[in-house]
Amino acid sequence: MWPNLSLRGWAFCGALSAALGATVDTRQDRASETRDPCEPLARVQWTSPQELRACFRAIQTGPIDKVRDHLLDVVDKTLDQYHTARYFQKHAPPPFTDDVHVDLDAEFRRMRHTRYRTEFDLHLDLSQTIKGLNHLDTVYFNYCYDQVFMNYIPTPLVLVADNRGKERMYIAPNAFEIASSEFPDQIDVWQNALPGKLKGQLQSLDGAEVLEINDRDPWLAVNANARRSGRYQGFGTRQMAFFASYGTNDAGSWSYDFGDFASMPGPYEDSVSLTIRRVNSSKAETITLPYRSRRYNGVWYDKDSYRENMCLPNVFTNGEDLYQFPFASNSNASTPDKPINSLQQQPPLDPEDRKHHAVSVLVDAAPYSLPSLEALSISPPILQYSSARFYMLTDGKTAVLSLGAFSARSYISLQATLADGIQKVKDLGAKRLIIDVSNNEGGYVCIAHWLHRILLGPRPSTNRGISLDSILRANPMAQRIVKVIAEDGGDPDKTLIYNGHEMAWANGTWMDETTNYLKKPEKRYINGKVVEFSPRLGGQCVPWAYREPPETAAFKPRDIVIVGNGRCSGACAMFSTAMSKRDGVRTVVMGGKKGVPQQYAGSVGGVTMDFAEMRTEILSTGLGESPLALPMFETASLLSFTWKLSLGIKNPNEPEDYQSRAADITVPLTMETVNNPPEVWRQVAKIAW
Ligand SMILES: *[C@@H]1O[C@H](CO)[C@@H](O)[C@H](O)[C@H]1NC(C)=O
Ligand SMILES: *[C@@H]1O[C@H](CO)[C@@H](O)[C@H](O)[C@H]1NC(C)=O
Ligand SMILES: *[C@@H]1O[C@H](CO)[C@@H](O)[C@H](O)[C@H]1NC(C)=O
Numbered sequence: 001m002w003p004n005l006s007l008r009g010w011a012f013c014g015a016l017s018a019a020l021g022a023t024v025d026t027r028q029d030r031a032s033e034t035r036d037p038c039e040p041l042a043r044v045q046w047t048s049p050q051e052l053r054a055c056f057r058a059i060q061t062g063p064i065d066k067v068r069d070h071l072l073d074v075v076d077k078t079l080d081q082y083h084t085a086r087y088f089q090k091h092a093p094p095p096f097t098d099d100v101h102v103d104l105d106a107e108f109r110r111m112r113h114t115r116y117r118t119e120f121d122l123h124l125d126l127s128q129t130i131k132g133l134n135h136l137d138t139v140y141f142n143y144c145y146d147q148v149f150m151n152y153i154p155t156p157l158v159l160v161a162d163n164r165g166k167e168r169m170y171i172a173p174n175a176f177e178i179a180s181s182e183f184p185d186q187i188d189v190w191q192n193a194l195p196g197k198l199k200g201q202l203q204s205l206d207g208a209e210v211l212e213i214n215d216r217d218p219w220l221a222v223n224a225n226a227r228r229s230g231r232y233q234g235f236g237t238r239q240m241a242f243f244a245s246y247g248t249n250d251a252g253s254w255s256y257d258f259g260d261f262a263s264m265p266g267p268y269e270d271s272v273s274l275t276i277r278r279v280n281s282s283k284a285e286t287i288t289l290p291y292r293s294r295r296y297n298g299v300w301y302d303k304d305s306y307r308e309n310m311c312l313p314n315v316f317t318n319g320e321d322l323y324q325f326p327f328a329s330n331s332n333a334s335t336p337d338k339p340i341n342s343l344q345q346q347p348p349l350d351p352e353d354r355k356h357h358a359v360s361v362l363v364d365a366a367p368y369s370l371p372s373l374e375a376l377s378i379s380p381p382i383l384q385y386s387s388a389r390f391y392m393l394t395d396g397k398t399a400v401l402s403l404g405a406f407s408a409r410s411y412i413s414l415q416a417t418l419a420d421g422i423q424k425v426k427d428l429g430a431k432r433l434i435i436d437v438s439n440n441e442g443g444y445v446c447i448a449h450w451l452h453r454i455l456l457g458p459r460p461s462t463n464r465g466i467s468l469d470s471i472l473r474a475n476p477m478a479q480r481i482v483k484v485i486a487e488d489g490g491d492p493d494k495t496l497i498y499n500g501h502e503m504a505w506a507n508g509t510w511m512d513e514t515t516n517y518l519k520k521p522e523k524r525y526i527n528g529k530v531v532e533f534s535p536r537l538g539g540q541c542v543p544w545a546y547r548e549p550p551e552t553a554a555f556k557p558r559d560i561v562i563v564g565n566g567r568c569s570g571a572c573a574m575f576s577t578a579m580s581k582r583d584g585v586r587t588v589v590m591g592g593k594k595g596v597p598q599q600y601a602g603s604v605g606g607v608t609m610d611f612a613e614m615r616t617e618i619l620s621t622g623l624g625e626s627p628l629a630l631p632m633f634e635t636a637s638l639l640s641f642t643w644k645l646s647l648g649i650k651n652p653n654e655p656e657d658y659q660s661r662a663a664d665i666t667v668p669l670t671m672e673t674v675n676n677p678p679e680v681w682r683q684v685a686k687i688a689w
Contacts, residue, residue, distance in 0.1 A: 049293055061312065082643060100135075132228075142311070163670075167593070193289055244258055250408070265364070273287065322493075359444055388402075398431075408443075412547075441567070484622065500514070573603060581650060611640070
């Protein structure tokens with residue numbers, strides 16, 4: 001059975017299968033032609049990275065140079081005009097100078113002059129270059145290659161310190177149990193890949209110390225991954241992403257992230273050799289394990305149907321004119337899951353909620369979560385909804401909120417659960433609270449502010465419209481969109497993102513649909529470029545939707561700690577940053593390499609948007625024919641970016657993303673605490689109070 005985590009992918013796939021009728025008839029002919037590298041992949045759930053690359057490299061949607069030029073044109077234009085962080089990312093200030101310094105202008109020039117062998121090679125270069133921004137939501141995908149397969153080995157690694165503080169790498173102690181329950185149909189392939197007497201003894205690798213990876217110091221592999229893995233600004237966080245970690249998924253169970261070593265979104269590596277010392281053995285042994293590619297999505301029979309079904313633009317790729325097809329904007333039933341939803345690392349959202357509440361969330365090709373860790377002995381939560389769970393520790397005074405995302409299917413239920421859960425643990429005697437945000441990749445911006453408000457009560461930090469103010473790009477096209485909406489009544493249904501009716505000025509005053517807020521752009525000089533932005537924006541969350549917060553604080557700032565692994569992005573980063581920098585709430589990062597500074601949060605972003613949504617704004621305001629309008633993708637591409645960018649707390653005139661969010665306390669993981677949340681909480685309670 002295919003895993004249920006791809007449910008959202010299946011919705012997308014359902015839409016595609018409708019388009020299949022035409023290709024079925026020719027299937028017989030095509031199968032009898034000479035070897036087609038995609039044909040053998042059509043019926044399998046697992047394949048090898050080599051075979052996957054062969055299929056990917058066989059796909060061609062047009063002459064390669066033409067495809068390259070057009071693709072770069074669309075991506076460059078979109079990021080140049082709408083990605084608010086773009087010119088900041090050319091050269092970030094300390095402490096991120098070594099982490100964020102991509103000159104996209106130069107990179108696009110370089111790519112325009114590169115002769116790519118195949119479209120897949122072009123794709124790798126483009127997606128990797130944009131990944132190099134190390135930003136939560138600035139990513140380029142192509143459904144031809146991304147999220148169709150994931151690549152795994154059954155030996156996730158952990159980094160732990162012994163009781164003298166010496167850190168070593170190990171194969172996760174429960175690796176076999178997790179891999180065999182997650183990949184029951186593939187485990188034999190790895191069992192048989194082991195050499196000599198080890199054949200069939202995969203379980204005996206559990207807990208083995210890792211001495212070398214590919215015959216070299218394993219830290220070389222960790223650091224190489226950190227340089228290409230993207231997503232997080234801090235180098236320490238990207239190092240940690242190599243290792244296995246836990247989070248909480250939408251079903252409210254523990255989820256197990258295999259880490260970048262054991263799970264890769266692309267077929268980049270065929271195999272890996274590990275030199276290990278097994279438990280109770282003094283001997284170093286070297287094994288080689290193949291990566292195996294597991295299928296998640298898609299329907300095809302051969303190369304041609306693969307290309308047609310997976311690689312060409314579909315109804316979602318290029319946006320739509322909502323006033324031409326009004327059904328799309330105001331009916332729930334006809335709002336199928338957009339492809340972007342399956343890439344956002346958060347639970348699936350109610351489309352109606354999604355329309356009215358801004359999200360800032362990490363975007364990545366990896367599946368949102370793999371359920372696996374349920375074997376943990378832990379008492380049932382006191383209250384739970386989606387990835388939010390409340391617990392009491394046995395000391396009777398420490399409560400825990402384990403929060404896997406700042407979103408859930410229902411906005412109102414998550415909002416209520418957070419308020420009710422806090423009240424409940426207080427009724428049970430809680431004097432202090434641990435908030436575990438491990439692998440919390442964001443969600444609703446106003447849920448972040450809500451949680452801050454209900455925890456700390458009314459005070460300057462919470463008596464504001466939103467956690468962090470923000471700015472938008474005010475390029476000539478954005479100015480025209482806002483003008484059409486505000487002055488020509490261009491959005492009567494109030495359905496467009498640029499409509500002022502859900503925006504507020506920095507002083508908290510709300511705008512309405514007639515406010516032309518981009519009329520007077522503000523120029524900034526950033527890394528050698530003059531860029532126009534909106535005035536400072538605030539607001540958005542207050543007055544509170546659905547429910548009023550309590551009059552009083554639930555806890556004092558010193559009685560709260562936020563704990564995680566640094567992988568806390570978007571709305572999670574907004575929450576943690578505002579709690580820490582405005583109210584002095586302490587932050588704890590568990591794990592990481594000794595001596596490497598750890599950030600408690602990755603990038604904050606602001607509001608995540610994608611190319612199709614942007615083009616929908618342009619088409620729906622009747623500006624599709626303008627020479628400034630965005631061209632269409634001619635491939636099944638998706639580009640997401642930071643549309644609103646949050647401004648900082650310590651330096652309120654510069655983006656928060658490029659200001660430090662250093663953890664107050666960093667604690668090495670041990671064999672007791674690694675991937676064991678109850679042990680983590682017990683230890684944090686001891687250290688923090
Ligand atoms: C290693 O040795 C200890 C002590 O003899 C024993 O308790 C443990 O079960 C052994 N572990 C394995 C995996 O052999
Ligand atoms: C969409 O669904 C929500 C509840 O799920 C409902 O309140 C709303 O009226 C629906 N909208 C339309 C246009 O049907
Ligand atoms: C808030 O700011 C806006 C824009 O600068 C201004 O028009 C409005 O009058 C201000 N409101 C208050 C109450 O100061």
